[in-house]
Amino acid sequence: MKPPRYREDLFKTIFRWIGIGFLAFGLLGLIGILKPAGYAGTQDANGMGIGFFAFGAVFLIWQSALAAIAARKKKLHNELLANGTKVNGTVEKVCVEMGVRYAGKTPYIILYTYTHQGKDCHGESYFLWERPDVAEHDSIVVYANDSGKSTIQL
Numbered sequence: 001m002k003p004p005r006y007r008e009d010l011f012k013t014i015f016r017w018i019g020i021g022f023l024a025f026g027l028l029g030l031i032g033i034l035k036p037a038g039y040a041g042t043q044d045a046n047g048m049g050i051g052f053f054a055f056g057a058v059f060l061i062w063q064s065a066l067a068a069i070a071a072r073k074k075k076l077h078n079e080l081l082a083n084g085t086k087v088n089g090t091v092e093k094v095c096v097e098m099g100v101r102y103a104g105k106t107p108y109i110i111l112y113t114y115t116h117q118g119k120d121c122h123g124e125s126y127f128l129w130e131r132p133d134v135a136e137h138d139s140i141v142v143y144a145n146d147s148g149k150s151t152i153q154l
Helices: 007-032 045-083
Strands: 085-096 108-116 119-122 138-146 149-151
Touching: 007 045, 045 138, 045 149, 108 138, 108 149, 119 149
Parallel strands: none
Antiparallel strands: 085 108, 085 138, 108 119, 138 149
């Protein structure tokens, strides 16, 4: 499985598995296998099953929304590479995303600046799972459009 390129890809995967888990527990509650504990606030197995099932459905709806956002970002990235204006940019910083881990790895992102149509703009790369071969103040090619969206390709 490919590592995620965007935060939305990562959360999409997390929400999918949580949603599937809640749906499974909901079904187990509805068919009577999973029963409420004696000290639980509700003693109705069907109510508990419906609650778990509803939570699972909500997580899967969020997963679908995140999948749509990630697909739009991928499409924009490809459009910018194909039709965007090539401009020279400068690497501001190469950061490690410490709050994100996937398969035991932590991704990098590149923060960059560029000038497009007389405006100074800032951008952030997608997740890079290997340390990029650029350093602070290096020159980098940026693909930008007129609405201020940009991307890089290493």
